[in-house]
Amino acid sequence: MMKITADVRRGELQLTSRDIKMFAALETWGVLGIGQLVGLGLEGALAEAERVERFFNKMERDDYELGIARRIHALEMGGYIHGHVFLRQPKAFTLAARGFAELSGEPRERQADVRYEVSEALISHDLKLSAVGLVLTEILRQPARREHPHIVWVRAGGRQRISRQGAADLVIGSSESKAIEIELTQKSKGRYREIFDSYRRRQGISAVLYLTGWPGGAAMILKNARAQRAPFVYACALEEFRRTAGRCVFRGAVEGR
Secondary structure, X not given: OHHHHHHHHOOOOOOOHHHHHHHHHHHHHOOEEHHHHHHHHOOOOOOHHHXXXXXXXXXXXXXXXXXXXXXXXXXXXXXXXXXXXXXXXXXXXXXXXXXXXXXXXXXXXXXXXXXXXXXXXXXXXXXXXXXXXXXXXXXXXXXXXXXXXXXEEEEEOOEEEEEEEOOOOEEEOOOOEEEEEEEOOOOOHHHHHHHHHHHHHOOOEEEEEEEEOOOOHHHHHHHHHHHOOOOOEEEEEHHHHHHOXXXXXXXXXXXXX
């Protein structure tokens, strides 16, 4: 540990392929907890179930003594990643401008994607989103990605106008994609109506898969979907996704689907 600290102070920290992989994951998912970074760094050294638990940001006490934990600290000291401390959450990290530069090969001191602050109100959802994304990409090898709101042209009443299109939490695939929504708390019926209507207007999304984080959540989502005639909606408990490493059954709004 003392040698790593001295190397950082001298600017001699030599990056490894494992470091670059962690930078790339931070760029993809936006924010990762320390357990999630440990899970990435211990690829090949953990059983699948143990790795899934790390991806859901569970840390064992011995993990803090591992070389990968010390390496994460060194990368933070070296200015490659930002650490964020919360009252009710483990420490989380975002990619700093210096880390972005290592991915692009160009200086990015004014990088717009650098996330200097992380909301404690949103961090639980952010980390669950990252957990699902890591299971899909690292374990199931699915082409999953985050989606961000963007501006689109829409036609209404014979006229075109600019509209801000909402985004799914995650999307799998490119054509006939599946959207994934991480739903930790229940919304109102009116809000679900708006969300389902927005998906009806979207092209290229074949199904919307809800992962719910409260008891009876999947049944509640499907009840709303049936009431709103949204046959493209499917749901499963987030804990079941976690227990099965993503190999869970999503039940549809249409009975038996």
